[in-house]
Amino acid sequence: MDLMLQSVGHSYNGQTVLEDISLDIPSGQIVCLIGPSGCGKSTLLRLIGGLEQPGAGRVLASAPPADSLNPLTYIFQDFALLPWRTVAGNVALVLEDHALSASERAAIVQDVLARTKLSEFAQALPKQLSGGMKQRVAIARALAVRPAALLLDEPLSALDSQTRELLLDDLVDLWTRQPFTGVYVTHNLYEATRLGARIVVLSRRPGRIRDIVDIDRPLAERAIGDPALEAIQKRLWGAMRDEALAADRELADGR
Amino acid sequence: MADDLNAVPFRGGGFRPERRRGVGWLVFVVLLGLWELLTATGVISNLTLPRLSDVAMTYVYLWESGLLFKHVIPSLQRFAVGSLMGLTAGVAVGFAIGLFSLARAGLVPLVAALFPIPKIALLPLFVIWFGIDEGSKYALIAFGVFTPTVVATYGGVDNVDRGLIRMGQSFGLSWMSIVRKIVLPGALPALLSGLRVSLAIAIILLVAAEMLGAQHGIGAYILEAGSLYDLERLFAGVIMLSALGVAVSWGIGQLERRLLAWRS
Numbered sequence: 001m002d003l004m005l006q007s008v009g010h011s012y013n014g015q016t017v018l019e020d021i022s023l024d025i026p027s028g029q030i031v032c033l034i035g036p037s038g039c040g041k042s043t044l045l046r047l048i049g050g051l052e053q054p055g056a057g058r059v060l061a062s063a064p065p066a067d068s069l070n071p072l073t074y075i076f077q078d079f080a081l082l083p084w085r086t087v088a089g090n091v092a093l094v095l096e097d098h099a100l101s102a103s104e105r106a107a108i109v110q111d112v113l114a115r116t117k118l119s120e121f122a123q124a125l126p127k128q129l130s131g132g133m134k135q136r137v138a139i140a141r142a143l144a145v146r147p148a149a150l151l152l153d154e155p156l157s158a159l160d161s162q163t164r165e166l167l168l169d170d171l172v173d174l175w176t177r178q179p180f181t182g183v184y185v186t187h188n189l190y191e192a193t194r195l196g197a198r199i200v201v202l203s204r205r206p207g208r209i210r211d212i213v214d215i216d217r218p219l220a221e222r223a224i225g226d227p228a229l230e231a232i233q234k235r236l237w238g239a240m241r242d243e244a245l246a247a248d249r250e251l252a253d254g255r
Numbered sequence: 256m257a258d259d260l261n262a263v264p265f266r267g268g269g270f271r272p273e274r275r276r277g278v279g280w281l282v283f284v285v286l287l288g289l290w291e292l293l294t295a296t297g298v299i300s301n302l303t304l305p306r307l308s309d310v311a312m313t314y315v316y317l318w319e320s321g322l323l324f325k326h327v328i329p330s331l332q333r334f335a336v337g338s339l340m341g342l343t344a345g346v347a348v349g350f351a352i353g354l355f356s357l358a359r360a361g362l363v364p365l366v367a368a369l370f371p372i373p374k375i376a377l378l379p380l381f382v383i384w385f386g387i388d389e390g391s392k393y394a395l396i397a398f399g400v401f402t403p404t405v406v407a408t409y410g411g412v413d414n415v416d417r418g419l420i421r422m423g424q425s426f427g428l429s430w431m432s433i434v435r436k437i438v439l440p441g442a443l444p445a446l447l448s449g450l451r452v453s454l455a456i457a458i459i460l461l462v463a464a465e466m467l468g469a470q471h472g473i474g475a476y477i478l479e480a481g482s483l484y485d486l487e488r489l490f491a492g493v494i495m496l497s498a499l500g501v502a503v504s505w506g507i508g509q510l511e512r513r514l515l516a517w518r519s
């Protein structure tokens with residue numbers, strides 16, 4: 001599904017958070033959003049997925065494929081799993097409101113759990129799982145509704161760096177097997193260069209687009225310590241450093 | 256260097272409730288044993304405190320004469336019916352306040368106004384409205400249970416993780432599904448701990464109502480014994496209330512263990 005932002009802006013209580021964001025998110029590509037803390041990345045993601053209405057501009061989406069149950073699907077930083085449901089129950093939750101037979105539902109749950117290597121944990125409760133496993137459940141849940149675009153808000157930030165690396169590989173695998181449209185918000189330049197076909201750098205609040213970097217190298221060929229990727233990370237950091245420094249010294253309410 | 260090494264003293268631990276089986280029973284047994292010992296040996300005169308074994312004899316009498324059920328059954332019925340009415344209404348109103356801004360704006364001040372009223376003061380009013388029989392007692396208990404239940408329920412709904420609700424919305428769940436599958440289970444811990452408070456209040460009001468106008472019931476039994484300074488029977492009645500309190504608390508504990516097993 002193609003997504004298009006047309007000079008989108010937003011403000012909270014008179015304070016401008018986002019200004020004049022125009023962006024194309026082509027089908028089958030992952031666009032990474034990076035920017036200093038508080039610049040409005042999460043807000044932008046909520047606008048894209050329709051959880052919030054833009055104060056200015058428009059968010060447009062092409063028609064999703066007919067079989068998609070929930071075209072714009074989120075994966076959250078804090079996993080957002082229901083602690084009282086098992087792994088399978090958490091996945092089933094998002095299917096229960098759709099007209100599916102019990103066997104179709106069970107088949108979908110089984111399929112996505114297999115794809116995220118969670119089959120043997122189907123009956124476990126979230127409290128029994130590690131952070132990485134919980135995020136895998138959230139990914140499985142997102143896949144279950146056959147999304148046309150995935151919206152990921154710092155999905156790996158709550159995880160330790162080894163787990164992060166493993167999940168990054170899993171995301172690359174998932175994408176390689178079946179390329180999906182994605183908007184991936186992160187603070188981590190390395191994650192951005194591993195996943196992004198395009199990296200969008202936002203300025204500090206009010207967030208505007210400061211830089212856009214395209215990376216041509218196929219995802220499957222990117223790896224830790226790739227000099228070309230590191231050069232890009234350096235360039236991104238150069239663009240962000242002063243902004244991040246200034247944002248860090250700002251008061252939260254901007255007064 | 257190496258010869259002046261000492262073990263680092265342990266400073267952690269504590270501040271963490273652990274499950275200790277049987278301690279509750281032990282406290283009861285020790286207290287009751289002490290009671291019997293001190294009254295039997297005369298250290299405490301029987302005019303001050305009746306002997307435990309005499310209280311036990313009272314129970315034997317109550318059992319054999321059938322009076323036990325004559326008093327306990329109506330009390331249990333009032334407790335159950337009144338609490339159930341109050342809980343149902345309280346949970347419904349609490350959910351309305353938690354879910355709808357209009358209900359919140361309109362009802363929170365009202366609940367705040369009703370909460371501090373000593374409900375027992377309203378018994379005469381309820382007698383006029385609902386009659387001297389069971390109706391006024393049900394109403395009193397229900398009303399007493401209602402306000403704390405409302406407060407616990409909407410507090411619980413307010414405390415449901417907004418992130419989970421956002422998640423539900425982002426997956427396109429219907430409003431009803433979000434309430435049933437996310438808000439309700441999320442509010443359950445607060446609901447159950449509110450239940451403890453509400454049911455304790457229900458027991459207190461049950462006795463008060465029975466003291467002010469009932470032929471049978473634990474409250475009436477205690478009142479009658481008290482006016483005759485019959486300490487054995489007074490204690491027998493009070494022990495029934497304690498037993499009811501312990502049973503209710505145990506029941507809620509069981510509910511919590513079953514329904515809230517998902518909590519870490």
Ligand SMILES: Nc1ncnc2c1ncn2[C@@H]1O[C@H](COP(=O)(O)OP(=O)(O)OP(=O)(O)O)[C@@H](O)[C@H]1O
Nearest residue numbers: 012013017036037038039040041042043044205252
């Ligand atoms: N619901 C809200 N009401 C009022 N202000 C908000 C709300 N959500 C976000 N803000 C403010 O908008 C600004 C941008 O927030 P946002 O969460 O989008 O930033 P972010 O780029 O995701 O930050 P981070 O990198 O820390 O996640 C912040 O200053 C925040 O305080």
Ligand SMILES: [Mg+2]
Nearest residue numbers: 041042043153
């Ligand atoms: Mg954010």
